[in-house]
Amino acid sequence: MDLRVFTExxxxxTYETLLRVAKAAEDLHYGAFFRSDHYLHMGSVDGLPGPTDAWITLAGLARETDRIRLGTLMTAGTFRLPGVLAIQVAQVDQMSGGRVEFGLGSGWYEAEHEAYGIPFPKEKFGRLEEQLAxxxxxxxxPVGERFTYEGKFYQLKDSPALPKPAQPKVPVLIGGHGAKRTPALAARYADEFNMPFASLEDTERQFQRVRAAAAEAGRDGDDLVYSNALVACVGRTDLEVKRRADAIGRDVEELKANGLAGSPAEVVERIAQFQGVGAQRMYLQMLDLDDLDHLELIASAVMPQVG
Incomplete structure (x- = not known):
């Protein structure tokens, strides 16, 4: 099981906070540092000092880390034109020496679009399909050839299709709970399918749908990596677990039911349950980014038992 750090x-x-977390994750041998792609806070927090841009952040981290892989869960398709996004991701992949992974979603948080003047189209899934294409x-x-695309939402004519990523193939992540269109899209484009904040039952059902869609598309379902994203709240004692839950405004029992919470032994058991329904990778949503001891505890007491 590959454990990765996922931030919000x-x-x-600030960027400096994210840099500290990414460097700590690298030093502790987590598989990757990922971040969300949002411009507006959620819930009761004030979001101070304000948002950071996902791909500007990853560009900075690309130059200030050495080994850890970098990516998004998920880049919002509503934020960027796909031609520009292809340039941005390719450049960051070059800057990192080939460590980027590219998660793309349709975008869903209407309030942040209103807050920053970003169009929020009614038809988002069709746009997502074209963006991936x-x-x-x-x-x-190939270098030296041209790319033309004539879609309903996007048109490109005679593009030199440059620059290229450093990697021969940037891993593409697609995720979500949709029963039909999402698995079909993953079967066509994804190297990894991610199931965010889901129960064991829903995870197993969706993984099976993706495998079935892959088979229907003439692809081996084992070609994809299957992953989950869940909030993490781990402590050596009940008191430490409660302290960490209180710090993020969550209830311990709710976190145990819906996330990865409790003692290291409890979390190892919970991860094994997800592994039993097909999960190969786990994105640990770390909501208190000042608590680097939390990262260290998971790395020392959970990672060796699930790796």
Whole structure:
């Protein structure tokens, strides 16, 4: 089981905070540092000092880390034109020496679009399909050839399709709970399918749908990596677990039911349950970014038992 760090900077984090977390994650041998792509805080927090841009953040981290992989869960498709996004991700992949992973979603949080003047189209899934076609099409076009695309939402004509990522293939992540269109899209484009904040039962059902969609598309379901994202709240004692739950405004029992919470032994058992329904990778949503001891505890007491 590959354990990765997943952050939500829109809730209140500077670039320097994210850098500390990413460097700590690298030193502690987590598989990757990922972040959300949001411009507005959620819930009762004030979000101070304000949002950081996902791909500007990852560009900085690309130059200030050495080994850890970097990515998004998920880049919001409503924020960027796909041709521009292909350039941005390729450049960050070059800057990192080939450590980028590209998660793309349709975008869903209408309030942040209103807050920053970003159009929030009614038809988002169709746009997502075309964005994936454009981004991967640009990357896959051989150097010296041209890329043209005529879609309903996006049109590209005679593009040189540059720059190219450093990696021969940037891993593409697609995720979500949709029963039909999402698995079909994953079967067509994804290297990894992510199930965010889901029960064991829903995870197993969705993984099976993705495998079935892959088979229908003539692809081996084992070609994809299957992953979950769950909030983490781990402590050596009950008191420490409660302290960490209180710090993020959550209830311990709720976290145990819906996340990865409790003692290291409890969390190891919970991860094993997800592994039993097909999960190969776990994104640990770390909501208190000042608590680096939390990262260290998981690395020392959980990671060796699930790796």
């Amino acid at each position: 900077p829109q809730q209140g984090a 454009v981004v991967t099409g640009l990357w896959n076009t």
